[in-house]
Amino acid sequence: MSRRASLPGASELFRPTRSVPEPEPTPAPEPTPEKKQKASKETEPQEGKPAASGRVRHDHKITVYFSEEELLALEDANLDLRRSHGIRVDRGRIVRVAVARALADLAEQGADSYLVDELGS
Template sequence: MNRRPSLPGAAELFRLTSAAPAEVSSVSSDEVAPQQRRGSGRTKHTTKITVYVSDEELMALEQARLLLRGSHGLGVDRGRVVREAIAIVLDDLETHGDASLLVRRLREQ
């Protein structure tokens, strides 16, 4: 009698957990308004980056998270706030190019 537990193999541990991305339509951009980016929300993320922030930036991010929860009833984590902010900034850059908030602020530095 074997007393060792049966453990899953690597294939079960590292399998894909989300569906494949939808097919891109062949409609020209003149016929359809550009699709707005969205943060990825609560999903398993496969890629990680490390971003260093100051103590003040981290405190502001945490205060924003608490404001979203307390005043708006949105229980989100800091990562979700950051992903949504990135989506907003990238949409603005794509839409407004040289006049985007990101370009203007980076030029100020």
């Protein structure tokens, strides 16, 4: 006989116990023309060009190693975005935007892109 206690698993602990009624959808206020332009610019990627995904649930993860100086520069950029521009984002979003920009440049410029120039030397 085992002296080990039998405990429920995570699926039993975190299962829904009752159905939650869906809230009624409320119509969103109509954005101003300035906000419309900015939103359409961010959400509509140009044909064939990669775009940063923004604040969504991501299914895949990679690990990236930074030097101390690179990490401090990323933190400084994040603080500058918050302080000077009022933009609050996490480091991952900054990196995703930078990657999307580099991939878009590669798709557009090909051999003349910044990425090829930087990695080819």
